[in-house]
Amino acid sequence: MLRTAAALLLAGLSGAPEASLPAGRAPHPMSVSHLQVEVGERQIGFELTLQTLTLVETVSLGLDRDGDQELSEGEIAAGWDALTGYLELGLQLQLDGEPAPLAFSDWRFGGGGSELVGESSDSFQWMTLSGRLERPAPPGQVSVSSELFFDDGNPDHRMFVAVRGLAGAELYGLVSAPERSCDFAAPPFAGYLGFGFQHVLQGVDHLAFVLALLFGVGRFASLLAAVTAFTLAHTLTLTLSALRVVSLEPAVVEPGIALSVVAVLWLHLAQGPGKARPWIPALAFGLLHGFGFAGVLGDIGLPPHARIPALLGFNLGVEAGQLAFVLPVVAAGAGLAALRADLLPLARRYGGILLGAFGLVLCGEVVAERWLGSSSAWAAPAAATVLAALLALLLGRRRSAEGGPLLPMLGTSLLLALSYAAGRGLAGL
Numbered sequence: 001m002l003r004t005a006a007a008l009l010l011a012g013l014s015g016a017p018e019a020s021l022p023a024g025r026a027p028h029p030m031s032v033s034h035l036q037v038e039v040g041e042r043q044i045g046f047e048l049t050l051q052t053l054t055l056v057e058t059v060s061l062g063l064d065r066d067g068d069q070e071l072s073e074g075e076i077a078a079g080w081d082a083l084t085g086y087l088e089l090g091l092q093l094q095l096d097g098e099p100a101p102l103a104f105s106d107w108r109f110g111g112g113g114s115e116l117v118g119e120s121s122d123s124f125q126w127m128t129l130s131g132r133l134e135r136p137a138p139p140g141q142v143s144v145s146s147e148l149f150f151d152d153g154n155p156d157h158r159m160f161v162a163v164r165g166l167a168g169a170e171l172y173g174l175v176s177a178p179e180r181s182c183d184f185a186a187p188p189f190a191g192y193l194g195f196g197f198q199h200v201l202q203g204v205d206h207l208a209f210v211l212a213l214l215f216g217v218g219r220f221a222s223l224l225a226a227v228t229a230f231t232l233a234h235t236l237t238l239t240l241s242a243l244r245v246v247s248l249e250p251a252v253v254e255p256g257i258a259l260s261v262v263a264v265l266w267l268h269l270a271q272g273p274g275k276a277r278p279w280i281p282a283l284a285f286g287l288l289h290g291f292g293f294a295g296v297l298g299d300i301g302l303p304p305h306a307r308i309p310a311l312l313g314f315n316l317g318v319e320a321g322q323l324a325f326v327l328p329v330v331a332a333g334a335g336l337a338a339l340r341a342d343l344l345p346l347a348r349r350y351g352g353i354l355l356g357a358f359g360l361v362l363c364g365e366v367v368a369e370r371w372l373g374s375s376s377a378w379a380a381p382a383a384a385t386v387l388a389a390l391l392a393l394l395l396g397r398r399r400s401a402e403g404g405p406l407l408p409m410l411g412t413s414l415l416l417a418l419s420y421a422a423g424r425g426l427a428g429l
Contacts, residue, residue: 027057027153027154027155027156028051028053028054028057028154029156031051031053031054031057031149031154031156031157031158032050032051032157032158032159032160033048033049033050033051033054033148033157033158033159033160034047034048034049034050034111034159034160034161034162035047035048035049035091035144035146035159035160035161035162036048036049036162036164037093037142037144037161037162037163037164038164038165039138039139039142039163039164039165039166039304040135040138040165040304041137041138041304042134042135042136042137043132043133043134043135044093044095044100044132044133044135044139045130045131045132045133046093046102046130046131046132046133047111047128047129047130048087048091048104048128048129048130049111049112049126049127049128050126050127051112051124051125051126052070052071052124052125052126052127053069053070053124053125054149054153054154054157055071055083055153056069056070056071057149057153057154058086058149058152058153058154059152059153060086060152061079061082061083061086062079062082063075063076063079063082063083065078070125071125071127073109076107076127084103084104084129086148087102087104087129087148088101088102088103088104090146090147090148090149091144091145091146091147091148092144092145092146093133093142093143093144094141094142094143094144094145095135095139095141095142095143096139096140096141097141097143100133102131102133103131103133104129104130104131105130105131105132106129106130106131107127107128107129107130108127108128109125109126109127109128110126110127110128111126111127111128112124112125112126138165138166138303138304139166140166140185140186140303140306141183141184141185141186142163142166142183142184142185143181143182143183143184144161144163144173144175144181144182144183144184145175145180145181145182146159146175146180146181147180150177150180155177156177157176157177158174158175158176159174159175159176160172160173160174161173161174161175161182161184163184165304166184166185166186166303166304167184167185167186167187167300167301167303169299169300169301171184186303186306186310187300187303187310189306189309189310189312189313190313191313192309192310192311192313192314192317193313193314193316193317193320194317195300195314195317196293196313196314196315196316196317196318196319196320196321197317197318197320197321197324198317198321199293199296199317199318199321200317200318200321200322200325201321201324201325203292203296204358204362205257205258205261205292205362206257206289206292206293206322207325208261208355208358208359208362209257209260209261209264209285209289210230210322210325210326211329211355212260212261212264212265212268212355212359213226213230213264213268213278213281213282214226214278214326214329214330214333215264215265215268215269215273215276215348215351215352215355216264216267216268216271216272216273216276216277216278216281217273217276217278217330218272218273218274218276219273222273222276222277222278222279223326223330225278225279225282226278226279226282227282227322227326228279229279229280229282229283229286230282230283230285230286230289230322231286231319231322232283232286233282233283233284233285233286233287233289233290234286234287234289234290234293234318235290235315236287236290237286237287237288237289237290237291237294238290238291238293238294238297238311238314238315238318239290239311239315241290241291241294241295242294242297242298242302242307242311243307243311247291248288248291250295250370251370251371253288253291253292253295254292254366254370255363255366255367255370255371256285256288257285257288257289257292257366258359258362258363258365258366258367259363259387260281260285260288260289261355261358261359261362261363262356262359262360262363262387262391263281263285264278264281264285265352265355265356265359266356266391266394266395266406266410267281269348269352269400269401269406269409270395270398270399270400270401270406271401272400272401272402273401274401275401293314293315293318297311297314333347345402348400348401348402349400349402349404349409352400352409353409353412353413353416354413354416356409356410356413357412357413357414357416357417357420358417359413360384360387360388360413360414360417361380361384361417361420361421363383363384363387364379364380364381364382364383364384364385364387364417364421365380367380367383367387368380368382368383377421377424377425380421381417381418381421381422384414384417384418384421385414385418388410388411388413388414388417391410392407392410395407395410
């Protein structure tokens, strides 16, 4: 998508006034190139894809010997030294602030059929030049600057730059005559800290599980044990998965996390804070939630030069986000207990019904998508109904810690979940 957007931007910018060439010709519109920089553990790879017509317009190179406005293998071979000398002088790469001279060692025709140029790729002859730099350790910052073609060829030239491997996700930039350089840097420790914090507060499935744990908390020691167990468990699997030691498929992780909300909630409603041991499900299901955190971290990736600091920052952000959610909830519960202790059973009952409805909706949608492979309007409600029926069999005649039967609460949760599904279905008509 970003490459397509860049292509549209380039197309829009290409309508600038034409400039005169030394030979009296006007430069062709939509003169673009694409520089791909690949950051590895021990080397930096780079590929420059450009239109040969842009090289022909650079008359000082003298590559187009037969004047047909295209380049042949013989013409490139004859002008190879002049070509590489021009490109290596005008295109500059800096790694962590230190110059890294480029040396193109190979080339081929082609490379224009990318998202960068879209349908216009068939209108030009393209060539790709490539090379590598040895590096003892991956850099934390990459800077690209270019003087190519602006002053002696096509002043409207645009170079689209993509850097891979620096921050996990691909980074993009655009070099043009007005802006002849762009910088790329891996997100610092604080960036991963903020990313972890933001993810938890936006991850309603994780927050719902933490809330289900709190239904089994009766004392501060119990809260501390549950939070510690959950932290240790998800930190372990997050670390192992992010470092690619172990992995678990999303088809297992996502439904498992959704089911953990339902299982822990109704377990704690049946046991009550006095008998529940919330640290046990926190430890068991925390391992699964760690794989979920790792999946999200995989979307942005870890910078190869600072995997451990980035991982630590993300994990600390997750913990900070959890505390930002847990502390106000616990404080509200403590305040209610101090002011109106008689309302606590009512709050637990209706809070459990609402969280139970959310759990059924979440399970229904995830199971329908991941296990049933269906996006139809009936799949999620059907999955939620089957899950509620299984829960009813397990709960039987069990009563909550306050003495009320659990089956009516489960039935109300299912009714709310089905009403929500029906409302979404009607909204989509």
